[in-house]
Amino acid sequence: MQEIISDFLKMLSSFQIPDLVLSAAAVLILDLFAIAVILAVRRESRICQKRWQKVSANLELRRRADKTEYHYPLEADEILLGRHSSADIQLKDASVSRYHAVMTVTGGVWTITDLNSRSGTFVNDQHIKQKRLAEGDCIRLGSAKLYLVKRPVSNEES
Amino acid sequence: MYKNKLSYSGAIILLFLTHLSMLGLVFIRGSVVAPLDFLKLTGAVLGLDIIYLLITLAYKQMTYTLDFMLLGILNISLIFQSCFGEISLSIKHLISCVMCLIACEAGFLLTRNHEKIRKNKIYIYLLILLLFISIIFFTDNQKKWITIGSFSIQPSEFIKPCFILVCAASIVELHEKLKIGFFYISKDSLILCIVALFIFALQWWCHDLGSLPTFGMIFLCALFCRFCYPKAKISKRAVAIACVAGVGVLIAAWMLAPDYVQKRLHVDIWADRYGDGYQQCEALIGIAKGGWLGVGAGNGSLYKIFAHDSDIVFATICEEWGLLYASLTVLLILIMLMTVLMNPPKNYYHAMMTAGVTAAFLMQMSLNIFGSCNLIPFTGVTLPFLSTGGSSMMSCGFLVGMLKAGQSPLFQHEVMKRKKQKQQSAKSAQKQRRANS
Numbered sequence: 001m002q003e004i005i006s007d008f009l010k011m012l013s014s015f016q017i018p019d020l021v022l023s024a025a026a027v028l029i030l031d032l033f034a035i036a037v038i039l040a041v042r043r044e045s046r047i048c049q050k051r052w053q054k055v056s057a058n059l060e061l062r063r064r065a066d067k068t069e070y071h072y073p074l075e076a077d078e079i080l081l082g083r084h085s086s087a088d089i090q091l092k093d094a095s096v097s098r099y100h101a102v103m104t105v106t107g108g109v110w111t112i113t114d115l116n117s118r119s120g121t122f123v124n125d126q127h128i129k130q131k132r133l134a135e136g137d138c139i140r141l142g143s144a145k146l147y148l149v150k151r152p153v154s155n156e157e158s
Numbered sequence: 159m160y161k162n163k164l165s166y167s168g169a170i171i172l173l174f175l176t177h178l179s180m181l182g183l184v185f186i187r188g189s190v191v192a193p194l195d196f197l198k199l200t201g202a203v204l205g206l207d208i209i210y211l212l213i214t215l216a217y218k219q220m221t222y223t224l225d226f227m228l229l230g231i232l233n234i235s236l237i238f239q240s241c242f243g244e245i246s247l248s249i250k251h252l253i254s255c256v257m258c259l260i261a262c263e264a265g266f267l268l269t270r271n272h273e274k275i276r277k278n279k280i281y282i283y284l285l286i287l288l289l290f291i292s293i294i295f296f297t298d299n300q301k302k303w304i305t306i307g308s309f310s311i312q313p314s315e316f317i318k319p320c321f322i323l324v325c326a327a328s329i330v331e332l333h334e335k336l337k338i339g340f341f342y343i344s345k346d347s348l349i350l351c352i353v354a355l356f357i358f359a360l361q362w363w364c365h366d367l368g369s370l371p372t373f374g375m376i377f378l379c380a381l382f383c384r385f386c387y388p389k390a391k392i393s394k395r396a397v398a399i400a401c402v403a404g405v406g407v408l409i410a411a412w413m414l415a416p417d418y419v420q421k422r423l424h425v426d427i428w429a430d431r432y433g434d435g436y437q438q439c440e441a442l443i444g445i446a447k448g449g450w451l452g453v454g455a456g457n458g459s460l461y462k463i464f465a466h467d468s469d470i471v472f473a474t475i476c477e478e479w480g481l482l483y484a485s486l487t488v489l490l491i492l493i494m495l496m497t498v499l500m501n502p503p504k505n506y507y508h509a510m511m512t513a514g515v516t517a518a519f520l521m522q523m524s525l526n527i528f529g530s531c532n533l534i535p536f537t538g539v540t541l542p543f544l545s546t547g548g549s550s551m552m553s554c555g556f557l558v559g560m561l562k563a564g565q566s567p568l569f570q571h572e573v574m575k576r577k578k579q580k581q582q583s584a585k586s587a588q589k590q591r592r593a594n595s
Contacts, residue, residue, distance in 0.1 A: 005193060005194070005197070006194075019451060019454075022182070022183055022186060022187060023183065023187075023451040023452075023480065023482070025179060026179040026180060026182070026483065027482055027483060029175045029176050030176050030483070030486050030490070032172050032175075033169070033175070033490075034489070034490055036172045037169055037226060037227055037497070038493065038497075039168075040164070040166055040223050040226075041221070041223050041500045041501065042500065044162070044164065044220065044222075044223060044501060045500050047162055047164065048221065048565070051220060052504055055504075055569055076504055076505060076506065077504055078506060086386065106569075106571050107570070
């Protein structure tokens, strides 16, 4: 049996194929594998985004200031709101504290917690320390007003 | 079909084709002396591919590409390692690859629930302490290895994932500060600094300064994330002071480095070709000899050099497989690290963890590749996934598992749901038992 296998392999190795063609084919296949993986990652990221939309209830914060409408997508399970440049949602308003409030999400429900801000945090004009939020709620930090609304569906997502 | 309901047939077919094309190259261009050895290698590579792909079907994850890439890279590495000198299956490296895949799954399962790992961080601190003790008391004469029979373990490799977890914990818990005297100090940041100092002291004591830059890079990455983290409350002055201090420490380290380090930093490899520059000279000659397409698997001469399969593995691969294939393999590892950018984690803990893992891999790869090409001082660290060494492979596998955890995290409400389901099923089982009795 061993001899038959050895003879068969020797016969195979006797075929002369140029080194360049062989190596180029191996390199090409490796490249194609890398491209296939990148394409698969793109499809996976769409699925992960859909899962995140479920977790975050597909909501975003919207704010109107200086006749411009700002959209703040909620892309992490913990969002810091404040005036400081390192805040996730930066509100350039003197009445907003540097680290004003934090929003967290669990199972599609967002909760806002005030971080001992100077001007306080209000939800639907009610002063709060911590409160569960619902779609359409109006959050007021100092004089900055934000609305929790559904995210518009983009072409790619649809 | 995979649990995320995506089809990966294209990627899987190309994964097999990649390994088959490599084996074809070994068979036609390589020095196959014993055909049965070649068949054993083919069986091991394809067997590992099939078994792992079947096992992944049972995994419940959001993403699988990291698994495919890891499997692809590990089998490429197995083929490389089995062809150095002669073509025969490297059983030792095969075991290392299997351990790497197991460690990857362990890393994923242990870190996917960030809330849980944050709560249980005390165990990470204890593990680091245990590793420190094992290095100080159980390694042979200030070396970094613990020898048990015919096995050798390098505990310092396992500190890397723990250190990254400590870095992530310290940043996420940054806002929880204690008032000590006039100062507000974050407990976790203090622990991180102590752990970092201990690691640096230990590396110095073990004369293992090669992995110091990797730990330094992880620490720097943590520092950078600290500046970017929303709750960090850091001033520009603090950033400036940290930068100046960092540069100062680097200059001081350069000036005060011991003689054996100074020698490495200033060695002229061509003037000292048969002394300190021997490995690098041979590595460079090997790369030049291999050219773009290499001399063929098993036809190289670098396998006679010490550490050909670990410290100068890039040169050995270049010689046998060519610069093109070696560079593409390294690119494949880089693509694996880049996939996390296309699907960023949705919580800070996993984001910090991912950043730390990427920084560690990038630094280690740069040190190995550029070191063997004499572009930077030669440090003698392993090339992730491609170098031989069980401890290094397990550590790398665990780190990839951490990357996977960032891609498929377990959110808190899902944990609660699972707990409820478990409780309900336990209750119904109890009821059934009662009814039966």
